[in-house]
Amino acid sequence: MRSLFDAEERAFQDEVREFLEDWQDLDAYLSHGDRWERVAALFRAIGARGWLSMSWPKAAGGLGRGPTFEYILWDEVAYARAARNPISSIVARTLVRAGSDAQHEAWLPPIRSGEATFALAYSEPEAGSDLASLRTRAERRGDIYTVDGEKCWQSYAGHVDHLWLLARTGEPGSRGAGLSLFIVDTGTPGLTISPLPTLEGDALYECRFEAVEVPADRRVGPEDGAWGLMADALSDERHIQFPAGRLKRDLVEVGDWLAASPRANDAIVQHEFERLQVGVLEAEVLALKVVELAQQGRDAAIAAAANKVFHTERCQEIARAAFEWGGPESLVAGSRIQLLWLQSLWETIGGGTSEVMRGLVARHALQLP
Amino acid sequence: MITAQSLDADERALADVIATACSERPVGAPFDLAAWQVLARLGVFSLGSDGPSPARGLVAVFEALGEMAHAGPLVETVIAMAVLEVGPERAAIERGETFACVGAAPFWPFATKAQRCFAIAGEAIHPAHLTGAAVPVTTLAGDPWLRSAADLEAPLANGGRALALGRVAAAAALVGAGRVLIERAAERARTRQQFGRPIGVHQSVSHPLADCTIRLSASEGLLRTAAFELDAQSEDDGARTGMAFASARTSALMAAYQAHQTFGALGITLEGPLFAISRRVRQWASLPIGLPLLEARR
Numbered sequence: 001m002r003s004l005f006d007a008e009e010r011a012f013q014d015e016v017r018e019f020l021e022d023w024q025d026l027d028a029y030l031s032h033g034d035r036w037e038r039v040a041a042l043f044r045a046i047g048a049r050g051w052l053s054m055s056w057p058k059a060a061g062g063l064g065r066g067p068t069f070e071y072i073l074w075d076e077v078a079y080a081r082a083a084r085n086p087i088s089s090i091v092a093r094t095l096v097r098a099g100s101d102a103q104h105e106a107w108l109p110p111i112r113s114g115e116a117t118f119a120l121a122y123s124e125p126e127a128g129s130d131l132a133s134l135r136t137r138a139e140r141r142g143d144i145y146t147v148d149g150e151k152c153w154q155s156y157a158g159h160v161d162h163l164w165l166l167a168r169t170g171e172p173g174s175r176g177a178g179l180s181l182f183i184v185d186t187g188t189p190g191l192t193i194s195p196l197p198t199l200e201g202d203a204l205y206e207c208r209f210e211a212v213e214v215p216a217d218r219r220v221g222p223e224d225g226a227w228g229l230m231a232d233a234l235s236d237e238r239h240i241q242f243p244a245g246r247l248k249r250d251l252v253e254v255g256d257w258l259a260a261s262p263r264a265n266d267a268i269v270q271h272e273f274e275r276l277q278v279g280v281l282e283a284e285v286l287a288l289k290v291v292e293l294a295q296q297g298r299d300a301a302i303a304a305a306a307n308k309v310f311h312t313e314r315c316q317e318i319a320r321a322a323f324e325w326g327g328p329e330s331l332v333a334g335s336r337i338q339l340l341w342l343q344s345l346w347e348t349i350g351g352g353t354s355e356v357m358r359g360l361v362a363r364h365a366l367q368l369p
Numbered sequence: 370m371i372t373a374q375s376l377d378a379d380e381r382a383l384a385d386v387i388a389t390a391c392s393e394r395p396v397g398a399p400f401d402l403a404a405w406q407v408l409a410r411l412g413v414f415s416l417g418s419d420g421p422s423p424a425r426g427l428v429a430v431f432e433a434l435g436e437m438a439h440a441g442p443l444v445e446t447v448i449a450m451a452v453l454e455v456g457p458e459r460a461a462i463e464r465g466e467t468f469a470c471v472g473a474a475p476f477w478p479f480a481t482k483a484q485r486c487f488a489i490a491g492e493a494i495h496p497a498h499l500t501g502a503a504v505p506v507t508t509l510a511g512d513p514w515l516r517s518a519a520d521l522e523a524p525l526a527n528g529g530r531a532l533a534l535g536r537v538a539a540a541a542a543l544v545g546a547g548r549v550l551i552e553r554a555a556e557r558a559r560t561r562q563q564f565g566r567p568i569g570v571h572q573s574v575s576h577p578l579a580d581c582t583i584r585l586s587a588s589e590g591l592l593r594t595a596a597f598e599l600d601a602q603s604e605d606d607g608a609r610t611g612m613a614f615a616s617a618r619t620s621a622l623m624a625a626y627q628a629h630q631t632f633g634a635l636g637i638t639l640e641g642p643l644f645a646i647s648r649r650v651r652q653w654a655s656l657p658i659g660l661p662l663l664e665a666r667r
């Protein structure tokens with residue numbers, strides 16, 4: 001696929017690869033575990049090169065570079081298993097579109113440098129796929145919002161300094177029309193963040209808000225206006241989610257490992273491996289389609305949903321095959337194949353489930369009811 | 370027609386006894402000797418060599434053990450009991466006082482607790498002696514194994530039958546566990562509300578669960594008829610039980626995936642409703658007792 005990138009893009013790809021030599025095998029793409037300090041250092045190192053703000057407008061302190069460069073960066077970072085792109089990126093895109101001048105001044109520099117770290121506080125016990133039903137309330141009195149409620153499944157929340165909180169400011173039942181976005185410091189009194197250990201050995205987090213006071217200047221965008229902002233920020237961000245680098249690396253690892261196994265010459269195994277290889281190439285063109293649409297300024301929502309389903313299901317397929325081929329070696333706790341297998345189980349859930357993504361494709365690409 | 374796909378009254382009673390005896394134990398609980406000895410007292414480890422229909426007995430009991438995702442070297446003990454000569458050592462294993470290790474190089478389940486070791490190598494079972502340095506490892510489902518080289522003696526004459534019984538036990542455990550996973554997922558699909566409706570109203574949720582149930586029924590039927598044939602002929606060329614095991618592992622693994630998908634984020638938690646079962650399924654599905662199916666006879 002290298003040929004699809006122009007000379008400048010290829011030069012950038014080489015630069016990123018060279019930069020990543022110091023950050024190989026952090027494995028934080030698969031699971032953070034106790035690696036957060038290294039991940040945070042990586043984000044600062046990426047920030048120091050101006051790459052966290054690569055696509056921001058120059059007026060906002062960015063490099064004004066197109067989506068392809070961002071894809072190349074996060075694709076290579078995924079291939080290196082170094083990390084997923086930070087949540088601060090979605091915060092920044094929202095701030096750039098809807099933040100006040102004072103907010104730009106306060107937040108964009110530390111996000112650009114990688115100093116400010118965020119977790120996404122959207123989901124709740126009763127609001128998963130149906131996010132618009134969320135109940136966590138932010139009640140305004142004077143210059144303070146008081147937040148009460150419960151969030152769950154927040155990635156990284158136990159490590160970061162801030163939550164990017166989606167809360168209800170409108171009437172109960174106002175669904176998407178009554179939601180607002182806030183930046184909340186994780187150390188704020190009344191906010192309790194506890195781990196929910198996950199099967200691959202990492203954790204998501206639960207965030208309880210009990211009369212948590214948030215200054216009104218921490219609300220980003222208009223009150224009750226979050227839904228549209230979230231859609232816009234997401235559309236600015238789609239091309240860097242689920243880059244093919246992760247799958248390519250999975251396949252390389254499985255291939256290397258298979259080459260050393262007695263099953264390497266088994267015709268059935270070889271055939272299956274070829275099928276997986278084709279799947280990874282297919283996933284790559286779907287990911288690049290999203291980038292292409294973004295570059296053309298066209299709506300990539302459906303292409304991104306298609307990419308998410310296809311990418312994550314290939315990811316599970318590779319892990320499943322690897323586990324089978326590994327035989328009992330895969331069963332040893334802490335083995336590489338086992339980590340891949342366990343981790344792949346949640347890929348089809350986090351960031352929107354396969355069922356919901358297929359629903360989007362069916363409705364919007366095929367006009368099905 | 371012989372109604373081999375259903376359990377008869379005696380078989381159901383046997384399964385009920387096991388389920389009742391283990392009812393206090395959380396599903397998927399880690400290995401513990403007292404629970405193991407409860408199974409021994411109920412005669413679980415002598416099933417494969419007892420009565421007129423040992424394989425059918427194994428099916429009834431192991432489906433129930435599968436529903437509990439019961440820990441311990443269950444299938445391995447069935448295999449060991451079928452190859453061990455009658456004597457005090459076998460009797461001690463039968464009583465749950467000691468263990469036999471049945472593995473395939475280089476992994477030896479529960480070997481530190483075992484007095485005797487057997488190695489599965491293809492279609493044969495050999496007495497084995499671990500040699501050199503043994504490294505303890507823990508498995509996905511939390512079992513203690515040793516990684517070690519081993520010297521093998523000549524294969525045992527009754528290895529083929531022992532493996533056939535082992536496959537029946539493993540297939541039954543997988544079918545039982547797969548059923549529980551799908552029951553839990555179906556319960557979730559009926560009760561979890563999103564968008565003001567149970568998630569199970571979506572065919573993208575309900576149909577894959579239906580597919581799993583269909584598959585599991587096929588595996589159950591194949592397993593129960595394979596056990597019936599094994600008992601009727603009291604010898605087996607391995608093909609039928611090999612296919613039953615292959616079917617059960619595919620169905621149970623599919624059930625595990627679908628259950629995880631149905632539960633959303635809750636399903637991927639360490640202490641959640643699924644992982645204690647799904648990791649046991651993954652481990653049973655990896656038992657080194659499969660047949661090269663392409664070579665199996667029709």
Ligand SMILES: Cc1cc2nc3c(=O)[nH]c(=O)nc-3n(C[C@H](O)[C@H](O)[C@H](O)COP(=O)(O)OP(=O)(O)OC[C@H]3O[C@@H](n4cnc5c(N)ncnc54)[C@H](O)[C@@H]3O)c2cc1C
Nearest residue numbers: 120122123128129153154155350353355568571630633634
């Ligand atoms: C690894 C991981 C990381 C996460 N990180 C974060 C985070 O950082 N911040 C955050 O706020 N949240 C996070 N989440 C939560 C994530 O957003 C939710 O898990 C997701 O939205 C699904 O919600 P749920 O888990 O409640 O499942 P549910 O919505 O209960 O879904 C259960 C099942 O029902 C199906 N279903 C539901 N609705 C429909 C429908 N309309 N049509 C068809 N099928 C449907 C689903 O596809 C699924 O199979 C994370 C989750 C995971 C697994």
